[in-house]
Amino acid sequence: MRSGYFKDHYSGLVVLTDSPTVKAWVGVLLLALVAAPFLLGNFALSHLTIILFTLIGVLGLTVLTGFAGLISLGHVGFLMLGAYSYAICVSRLGLPPELALVMAAVVPAFCGLVVGIPSLRLHGLYLAITTLAFSHIVSAAILAGGKFTGAGRGITVMRPTMLGFDLSSDRAFYWFCLVMCTLAVLITLNLRRSSFGRAWVALRDNDIAARAMGVNLVRYKLLAFLISAALTGVAGAIMGMYLSIVSVEAFPFLLSIEALAIIIVGGLGSVLGAVLGTIFIVTLPETFSALMDVFGGSLKEVMTTSAHEVKSVLYGLAIIGFLRFDPRGLRGIWHDIRQAWVFWPLRY
Amino acid sequence: MNYFLELVVSGLAVGAIYGLVAMGFAVIYKATGIVNFAQGEMGMLSAYTTWALATTLGTGSVLTVLLAVVVGALIGLVCERLIMRPMLGEPVLSVVLVTVGLAVVLRSLVTIIWGASPHKFEVAGADDLVQMGDISLRVSQLGVLGALLLAVAGFWFFLGHSRFGVAMRAVAADEKTARLMGVSTARVQAVAWASASGLAGLAGALFAVIYGLTPTVFELGLKAFPATVLGGFDSVLGSGVSGLIIGVFENLVGGYLSSTLKDVAGFTLILVVLMVRPFGLFGEKRIERV
Secondary structure, three states, X not given: OOOOOOOOOHHHHHOOOOOHHHHXXXXXXXXXXXXXXXXXXXXXXXXXXXXXXXXXXXXXXXHHHHHOOOOOOOHHHHXXXXXXXXXXXXXXXXXXXXXXXXXXXXXXXXXXXXXXXXXXXXOHHHHHHHHHHHHHHHHHHXXXXXXXOOOOOOEEOOOOEEOXXXXXXXXXXXXXXXXXXXXXXXXXXXXXXXHHHHHHHHHHHOHHHHHHOOOOHHHHHHHHHHHHHXXXXXXXXXXXXXXXXXXXXXXXXXXXXXXXXXXXXXXXXXXXXXXXXXXXXHHHHHHHHHHHHHHOOHHHHHHHHOHHHHHHHXXXXXXXXXXXXXXXXXXXXXXXXXXXXXXXXXXX | OHHXXXXXXXXXXXXXXXXXXXXXXXXXXHHHOOXXXXXXXHHHHHHHHHHXXXXXXXXOHHHHHHHHHHHHXXXXXXXXXXXXXXXXXXXXXXXHHHHHHHHHHHHHHHHHHHOXXXXXXXXXXXXXXXXXXXXXEEHHHHHHHHHHHHHHHHHHHHHHHOXXXXXXXXXXXXXXXXHHOOOOHHHHHHHHHXXXXXXXXXXXXXXXXXXXXXOOOOHHHHHHHHHHHHHOOOOXXXXXXXXXXXXXXXXXXHHHOOHHHHHHHHHHHHHHHHHHOOOOOOOOOOOOOO
């Protein structure tokens, strides 16, 4: 007779979940997400769409910063590369959108390799600066690209027809984002529990010790950059489709900060954290303006005149607040709540 | 030849501003081991505050410069006490990300308070021209070079010959031992932040006097990064000198190649520096042991 929870196979330790309850809830969540367009209004649906494609990009950063511990302030550079590769492939080269979406992953991935090479020699802060430099160089290159990249004017992108499905309606586009996002979540979850994920975490915690254990530093750091850039590039392409224009102004440096804020608020190095963080940060400005509407007065005016600034202040305060008071992030709070729920009225 | 000289001289003037900010980066890195991503923003906030104070009080040129340093130092002290002090002892990654958060908050606050439209920072006599051979320079540009020289000399004396400077270097070299010897790390951090922010305030105000006061003054911080990297993050004096190199390099690229390249010239240079000599021209090479 079993007297406790024992794992007698290695596969039991790395399995995503062994709890039927979790599986059932995930099923319910997926069904709810699929049915959402029939239940929600236009505004809520577009908000949910934004959350979904933001999450894809955030998962890209989770791989790089959360798993492999490489700080990136140049996230927006990869987003921009993805969006522009897609736009250029579709409107300049006339490729089918499916192939263009693949290119939106391949081109940033290749550039990710190039940025990754200095990272082999650099630690933490220096890498942050290199990636920051990279994103500035990308936007300067696009602005200098003339007609081909649309320079300051940008490129208009139409909602495409993918694999026979017309994405021009908001509902179809939402489902497309849902499929891509689910794929991205599955990819990241499985990467984390595979040998790649373990190697990255080992490198993050102590790279010299990890190398002594036989982890190939060059291969895994470059791989982290490659996969992260590919995921982020796809997110950029979808963002371009959503905005229906790809321009340098549509990808401000604030997006890098937003992505960082999301993974910090959610809890570094976890997919669940990335999901919770994305929902929190994307909804934050809306919640805040709703609150301001209630209080009204001069604050409401500030909200309308300088929405971008208020948004940045909120992101900044979220970063500072969570790092200062609860570095485990929303995931930690979620665990506490779950623990309290399961064991109530006992403490543990 | 004249064109070349003009580029070099105006490059030196911009470079001196970069140098001042870069020295601030190095001071904080040396004392606390973190990079302060809010350096440019603290400079911007100081510049705006100084401008607001100077226009209401009607201070003269020298007094305005001093005011900028004092305002900068105060802002640094407040930021350190409220935000950085509670983070003492946390992992470097968290502390650095806090400065990123601080940067975003300060940057937007300035725009919310003073608006996005540019202002003119009037200082009596700053725009007068000085003729040096074939090249004419503004007084403010000469003033910047003078300020950098003073700052480099001051820090050379402070770090090498004063009691507190030695304590600062001790904390940088080995925090634990320094604490055992009775050095207060918190005080060292406070002084580092105050002086770095004072330098940033000086640089921000001078930049605003020469090029106008806009919410993009914070880019000074980004522009000064290459200087700090080139000089070496732990070399305060090296960073100051490297600012001049970056300024001249940027101006030459802008003058001879293209103006778009000018903005990224510094960044391209640091990519090379980081690959060839990550510890910079004047920095100390670190050997890591497990």
